Amino acid sequence: MRQVYRAEQLLPGDYVRTGFARFGADGPRKGEYYARIEHVEHIERPGFVNSGDGFGLDRAVKRLVGLRIQGMPGPVLLRAGDHHAADAIDEERQRWDRLNPTWPKAPTTMFVGGKAATAPAWGRDGSPGPKAIRADRGSEIGRRPMSFEKPASALCVGDYLQTQACRFPADDMGFDEGFWRVEWIAHIEGNALHALLADPQWAGGRVTLANVYGLSGVLVIPETTVTVLLVPNPERLRNDLDGPWREKPYFQFDGATVPDEVDQLRKDAALRPPAPADEADLYPSSFSSTSDRALFLDGVTGIRPVPVSLLPWPHRLSKCRHFRRVEAIEKTYPDDWYAGQVAHAELFARLTPQDFAACPYHQANWTAIAEAATELAAAELDEDAERGRAAYAMEHLEEADREWARALVHDPICWDDNHDSLTNGQHRTCALRAAGVAYLPVEGRHLPDTSPAETMDVDARTHAQQTVRAFWRDILAAVLGPAHPLVNAAPLLVRFPVLRRLLSSARR
Template structure:
């Protein structure tokens, strides 16, 4: 079980989430990513913050103070971002016993300037909402044959993209996944010289220089004294791809006065000297998360962004939320076989082919000048792709469109139609795509991943014709699978009432 609590009411002994979202084929373990708070400091006045330059978290922290936690198994303390954090409500008893017997952090003096060590229960802990507890279930985990290969590097040599050992041990260590505890560094800065005394009360603790980091899965700033740390030699490539796209926090949570971002070129040169070659079987630790090689190729090597896609290549809707013709769709759906997820798309194609021009026009989505809107949006996207920001800015004015169409066009740029090559469903923009199809728009801007070499050619034909053909193809295939002949499929496609004699109504 876990629950959210505010950073200001955390206590020593809490198991706080310090590492989230490990993409892994071997399964996430129950309790993974949580570490026991061994020491806790309250910094009421964070005078070391460079106010006004660090974003919302840093400005918020300057107003309300900072909670710093020192957790079992972590290489340095964390300045938590203001707000709520997950904690385990029922940590494993054996793990708690082991953690208490094997502390990482000892000492009785505060590390941070203005920090006060917190002990005992927080007086406002019971103010947390009673419904904040949720079930936390790990996946069924596969026991790894060995842990991933690591190497050591000085903390000052850690660079963006390194997979740093953020949490060393989750008892029992034998249960840990191959790359469990290692997370991607997303931002790095150094603090040295006179500026150290503004952040830490004992500059000797820094051992000369502090490294400040934002790490994927960690809600706060990791502070490392100068020391050696462990880094993965060859991270799981699929995990790297996920993490690069789903950045946790690509900048500083806290803007500390005097911090300096190191030279990326110098860190890369140092890494090339320090990083050893991985063992030949290192990649075998990470079976692919993909069953389809084509899908994996698109994910690993595809291009992510906005591109024009032929409407004929995009899937039909799988569920038009609040559609005025939902009742008609539901009646059609009862004529399709149960258990076939594809039927949702086919039913929408059939509904599309059955609507009249007057029925389309009654829908607010179909009352826009979609050909002009899409032409403008595609021109803007092309200018942005080419890096011609001046032209893009002029196009964004969209003065040739009326106010309503201008809003639709800008919505198309900011709230993209979402579809990746090979996907069976659109994840955003189903209503708008329906309207564009009916307006005979041939190509629309879509955000998603694709391999340009695999882009298919548009299918010829107007939208209604393609919708009818989609329905015919479905019933021809269904008929062939059932009776070995596709001939009956044409009748089933044309006469929905005939299907009721052959197909068990959906949900009955």
């Protein structure tokens, strides 16, 4: 459960969100994305950021909110707007957090122009802090991933920085809980520190500004030691790279400089200890299939040739002229997510050439369209300008067919290898199947440098019939047992749909 407050409404005692969606087989743990605010200060018209720059700031930059949060290596300057706070946190954790603060109990303000916020802001109802509950503990971790310390100024983009040193009880923390990927860094030093910090000596000569995955603001770290993971979870790393949080600065800080990436990596290499050979294998996998895991870790997203027979059957052709017929077929199927696709396959197997001709999607020359689209996709991947111009022209096609062919590349059918449904192009896939097309360009995640899979050595109608028979055979095996002789009666259920009612009674 969570509540939403604007930045200026947050108060000491609230548990604000400091992380989000840690990818891993072991998480998330109860309350792990939230940490206790110990101090809040409001900075009116801050002079250390450029007016009009950054995220959610008006031209005047009227106010920033700075937080000191338990367990974090430095204060956070929040972006403007809404922030999530926990609605309920384990009562024992709340008690431990109150007794073990990270920051001094009666501190001075951190930032130039800052004033402590103690009273509720306008629009804030109720007392600060979450409700006290009894939260279940997660399974204990036997061996945790290794980490090491280095100066904050040696942080690199890509490091998994420890931003939550401990969550009570410590043995309840997940494998790599509290570590989050650094997505942007900058340094402020020298005279520029006097414009930022009320006490420039606190910085130790330099502060490191960091955007960290899941944190809706900028972390301000003094020149002290920080802790980073030695080897991150490969699956989590892939997930974070594919969907970064924010790789640009929330604010433009006066005097901030972005360090040279090569220099930072050189410093890191001198400080980073060697990793055990099995360190990456420590993390439990979120995948039961090795092929799915390989696709997730090493796959790329783009257009590649795919056999039409490998594509899933449609699941909702609501604009089809024969949609009422497929709805009637679906009513004879069990309540199963896959049943809708099989019902569409059954309809496909029943449709006559006249039925297909009645649908506008089937009136194009799909064989020629698929060939032209495949050539256009290959030309664009080849980055050959002359070949690309010729492929795009498609002078041998009628105008309407040219539009269909270009759409197959620029508004493509979307499907990831091994996935169970299409996300775009259901009607076109149906038309391509009916036209007997073997291959077509499809956009999606796939392993690079692999040859296209071989197409099935059957026509589309036979493939549809096989799909329906296999489905009902699986249903009979699930209801009666795989060794029951009536499992072989699946063809009767295909031929006489009325018999499916008897199976429905047996399932109940």
